[in-house]
Amino acid sequence: xxxxxxxxxxxxxxxxxxxxxxxxxxxxxxxxxxxxxxxxxxxxxxxxxxxxxxxxxxxxxxxxxxxxxxxxxxxxxxxxxxxxxxxxxxxxxxxxxxxxxxxxxxxxxxxxxxxxxxxxxxxxxxxxxxxxxxxxxxxxxxxxxxxxxxxxxxxxxxxxxxxxxxxxxxxxxxxxxxxxxxxxxxxxxxxxxxxxxxxxxxxxxxxxxxxxxxxxxxxxxxxxxxxxxxxxxxxxxxxxxxxxxxxxxxxxxxxxxxxxxxxxxxxxxxxxxxxxxxxxxxxxxxxxxxxxxxxxxxxxxxxxxxxxxxxxxxxxxxxxxxxxxxxxxxxxxxxxxxxxxxxxxxxxxxxxxxxxxxxxxxxxxxxxxxxxxxxxxxxxxxxxxxxxxxxxxxxxxxxxxxxxxxxxxxxxxxxxxxxxx
Ligand SMILES: NC(=O)c1ccc[n+]([C@@H]2O[C@H](COP(=O)([O-])OP(=O)(O)OC[C@H]3O[C@@H](n4cnc5c(N)ncnc54)[C@H](OP(=O)(O)O)[C@@H]3O)[C@@H](O)[C@H]2O)c1
Numbered sequence: 001x002x003x004x005x006x007x008x009x010x011x012x013x014x015x016x017x018x019x020x021x022x023x024x025x026x027x028x029x030x031x032x033x034x035x036x037x038x039x040x041x042x043x044x045x046x047x048x049x050x051x052x053x054x055x056x057x058x059x060x061x062x063x064x065x066x067x068x069x070x071x072x073x074x075x076x077x078x079x080x081x082x083x084x085x086x087x088x089x090x091x092x093x094x095x096x097x098x099x100x101x102x103x104x105x106x107x108x109x110x111x112x113x114x115x116x117x118x119x120x121x122x123x124x125x126x127x128x129x130x131x132x133x134x135x136x137x138x139x140x141x142x143x144x145x146x147x148x149x150x151x152x153x154x155x156x157x158x159x160x161x162x163x164x165x166x167x168x169x170x171x172x173x174x175x176x177x178x179x180x181x182x183x184x185x186x187x188x189x190x191x192x193x194x195x196x197x198x199x200x201x202x203x204x205x206x207x208x209x210x211x212x213x214x215x216x217x218x219x220x221x222x223x224x225x226x227x228x229x230x231x232x233x234x235x236x237x238x239x240x241x242x243x244x245x246x247x248x249x250x251x252x253x254x255x256x257x258x259x260x261x262x263x264x265x266x267x268x269x270x271x272x273x274x275x276x277x278x279x280x281x282x283x284x285x286x287x288x289x290x291x292x293x294x295x296x297x298x299x300x301x302x303x304x305x306x307x308x309x310x311x312x313x314x315x316x317x318x319x320x321x322x323x324x325x326x327x328x329x330x331x332x333x334x335x336x337x338x339x340x341x342x343x344x345x346x347x348x349x350x351x352x353x354x355x356x357x358x359x360x361x362x363x364x365x366x367x368x369x370x371x372x373x374x375x376x377x378x379x380x381x382x383x384x385x386x387x388x389x390x391x392x393x394x395x396x397x398x399x400x401x402x403x404x405x406x407x408x409x410x411x412x413x414x415x416x417x418x419x420x421x
Contacts, residue, residue, distance in 0.1 A: 005258075005287050007268035008275075012040035014087065017114050017161075018271065019154075021045045021093060021147065022122025024055035026232030027170065030264035031119060033059045035271065036086035037066075043113070045093035045104060045122070052090035060085050095122055095146035096132045098318055105153045115157035117271050120147040120204070121170040125197040126244065127237040129187055134316070137186040143200035148207055148309055149318055152327075155220075163219030164277050167211065168270045169204040173226045173285065176293045178202030180301045182308050193241075203305060205283060205296040210306045212281035214327045221277075223270040224292070225284040229256060230263030297337040 012035060023032040023044025036042040036059065046052035067083045091107060094100035108115075123143040130138040136145065151167055158165040177198030184190060185199075204224055211222040231252060238244035251257055269276075269287045276282065283292040295301070313319040 005262050005265040007034075007265050007287065008273050009038065010272075010274075012038040012272070014039050014041060015114070016116045017041045017043065018117045018119065019043045019045060019108070019115055020119040020121055021095065021150075024048070024051045024090070026234060026260055027227050027230055027263045027267060028119075028121040029055055029059070030260045031121065031267045031271070032088060033062070033086070034264060034268055036088045037063060038272070040087070041113070042086070042088040043108070044088065044090045046090055047092065047094040047096075047100075047122075049090075049092060052092070056088055056090055059088055093122075095142040096138065098134050098146065098149065098313075098316060101146045101149055102153075102318060105150060108154070109157070114161050115154055115165070116161045117166045117168065118151060118154055118158065119168045119170065119267060119271055120151070121168075121267065122147075123170065123200070124237040125172070125174070125234060126193045126241075127197075128193060128240060129191045129196075131186070135186075137191075137196060139196045139200040140185055140203070143197075144203040144207070145309060145313075147204070149313055151207075151211070152313075152319065152323060155327075158220050159218060164274075165220045166271060167208075167220065167222045168267060169208055169222075169224040170267055171204045171224045171226060171283070172197075172201040174198045175202040175205055175226075175296055178293070178295060180295060180298070180305075182304060185308075193238075197237075202293070202296045205292045206302040206305050207309075208283070209281055209297065209299075210302045213329060215280070221280040223276070223280070223282050223284060225266045225270050226290075227263045227266050228258040228286065230260060231257040232260055232263060294337060299337065 018032075018035050018040050020028050020032045020035075020042065021044075022028040023042070024046040028044065032042045032044050044052060044055065046055070063086050064083055068080065071078070071080070091104060092100070093104040125139070125143075127138065132138055132141045134141060147169070158167065174194065175198055177195055178201065179195055179199065180202070181189075187196065208222045208224045215222065229251065235245065235248045238248065266284050266287050270282075270284050282289045284290060310319060310324065
C-alpha cells in the first residue's frame with residue numbers, strides 16, 4: 001500500500017554497528033535482518049532471552065535458505081559453497097526498568113563495540129493504564145524515557161563513530177493524537193490509552209528536534225519514522241479491548257496493513273540511505289521526508305520536555321552533569337515552531353531586507369536558496385506532492401475518524417461501566 005516502498009540495497013561495511021531495540025519480532029526483526037544481510041554488525045536488544053535466541057536462530061536459518069535460493073537461480077549447476085552467517089547477536093534490555101536499561105548500557109560499553117546507528121524501535125501501544133516498577137506510566141517509560149536515557153549514555157560512542165552516525169526513533173503517525181501536558185505525564189489527571197501512546201510517540205519526535213539542536217556539527221543525524229500500519233505483533237497491546245481488536249483484525253482482512261517487510265522499509269531508509277548523510281531532524285513516512293505535527297515542532301515544548309526528562313533521570317541517579325556537558329545549547333533558543341533550515345534562512349533574508357540591509361538580505365537569500373536545494377524534498381512543488389501523498393497515505397493507514405469517535409465513545413462507556421462495578 002502507498003506505492004512501492006524501497007531502501008538502498010547497498011553493501012554495509014562489516015565494522016558498521018547497528019543497535020536495534022526490540023529486534024526479536026515485527027518491524028525490529030525485519031530491520032535487523034535486512035541490515036545484517038547487507039553486511040553490517042547488528043545487536044538486537046530484547047527483554048526476553050528466550051525470544052531473542054529464537055529470533056537470532058530464525059534470522060540465520062532464513063538467511064541460509066534465501067541465499068541458497070538466490071544462488072540456485074544465478075548458478076543452477078554450481079556446487080553449493082558454505083554461506084557466511086549473519087553478524088547478529090542479542091543482548092538483554094527491558095525498557096520498563098531503569099535498572100535493566102542501565103545494566104544494558106554498561107554491558108554494551110563493556111563489549112567494546114563501536115556504535116554507528118542506534119534504532120529506538122521497541123515499543124507497545126494503546127494499552128490499559130499501567131505503572132512501571134520505577135513509578136512511571138508505561139508508554140512514557142518504555143517508548144520514550146528509557147530510550148532517551150540510553151541515547152544519552154551511548155552518545156559518546158555515536159560521536160566516536162561520526163560522521164554519519166545516526167539515531168532513529170521509530171515513532172508513529174499516532175503522535176498526532178498527542179497532547180502536551182507535563183503535569184499529566186503519568187496519567188495523574190486523566191488517562192486515555194490512545195492519547196498516551198500518541199504522547200509517547202510525540203515525545204520521541206520532540207526529542208529528535210531537541211537532540212538535533214544539541215548535535216549540530218557533530219556528524220550525528222537524528223531521525224524519526226512512522227512505519228505505516230503494520231501487520232506485526234503490535235496489537236498485543238490492545239488485545240484486552242474488544243473494539244480495538246475487532247478493528248485491527250478487520251484492517252487485516254481488508255488488507256489495510258503493510259507486511260513487516262514493507263513496515264521496516266522506512267526505518268531502513270532512515271538508518272541506511274546515504275542520500276540523507278549530513279541531514280538531521282527529518283520525520284519519515286513511507287520512506288520519504290514528511291511533516292511531523294505542529295505540536296511536536298513547538299520549541300518551547302521540546303525544551304520543556306528535555307528539561308523535565310533530564311531532571312527526572314538525574315533525580316533517579318541515572319544521569320550526571322558530566323554526561324550532559326556537551327549538550328548545553330550555545331545560545332538562547334528562538335521561539336515558535338521548528339522550521340526547515342531553508343525556510344528559516346528565507347525569513348532571515350526577508351528580515352534583513354526589510355531592515356534596510358539590502359546586501360545582507362541578498363546574501364541571506366542566496367544562502368536560503370542553497371539550503372533549500374540541499375534539503376530533501378527541497379522545492380515547493382515536490383513538497384506539495386509529498387503532502388498530497390501523505391494525505392492519501394493517512395487516509396489509507398489511519399483508522400477512519402468515525403471509527404475513532406466510536407472507539408472513544410466505547411472507551412467512555414467502558415470507563416462508566418468500570419466505575420459502576
Ligand atoms: N505495527 C504498527 O502498525 C506500528 C505503527 C506505527 C508505529 N509502530 C511502532 O513500531 C515499533 C515496533 O512495533 P512492531 O509493530 O514491530 O510491534 P511488535 O511486533 O509488538 O514488536 C515490538 C517489539 O518491542 C519490544 N518491547 C516491548 N516492550 C518492551 C520492553 N519493555 N523492553 C524491551 N523491548 C520491548 C517487543 O518485545 P517482546 O516481543 O518481548 O514483547 C518487540 O520486540 C514500535 O515502537 C511501535 O510503536 C508500529
